[in-house]
Amino acid sequence: MKIAVISDSHNVNSAIQAVKPYISDVDIVLHLGDGAADIKEITMGFKGEVYGVKGNCDFCEGYPNEKIIKVLDKKILMCHGHIYNVKMELNTIMCRGKELGVDIILFGHSHLCIIEKQDGLLLMNPGSIFRGAGIIRRSLGYLEIEEGKEVVSYIKEIK
Structure with a gap:
């Protein structure tokens, strides 16, 4: 199973459009908040599973602060991170x-x-x-999960 992990789209149309080609070949799309209202637009036409959580800038209904999903034999916690102070420590x-x-x-x-x-x-x-904080300007992550194997994870810059 290939999973696209996206976050912080912040309702910016150029970011929403830019990420679409990067999710075309995945099985699942996960949005980690600050743009939860963008999920429908980002995944329009996408046939796989879609899950999202809300961030500190999201005021739309229907998304929890955190969500646990199970993909094959892996249990995944999704959250935006603000309630866990991730800017300061992990x-x-x-x-x-x-x-x-x-x-x-x-x-x-x-x-x-x-x-x-x-x-x-x-x-x-x-x-x-939308806008990265490090040397990578805009990015998304991928997880590749196979039953009984170690998870492959990587970041891809959005050009």
Whole structure:
């Protein structure tokens, strides 16, 4: 299963249009908030599964602060990250992931790409499809999950 992980579209049409080609070959699209209202437009015509959570800039109904999904044998926590103070530290979100017994923690908020493994947990922040905070201007993340195998994770810059 190939999963596209996007975050922080911030209702910016150019970002919404730019990411569409990058999700065409995936099975699942995950949006990590700050642009939850953009999910419908981003995934228009997409035939796979779509999940989203809300961020600190989202005021639309229908999206939770966090969501747990199961993909094959992996349990994934999706959240925006603001309620876990991810701009300052990752310990709080790590504790939440351990408490929930997940394998993967996905979060946004900081617009800064991160992929790291700590204490058996995979953490990913895909950056922002609108405007990144690091050397990568705009980005999204991918997860490739196969039953019984280690998860492949990577970030791709949006050109």
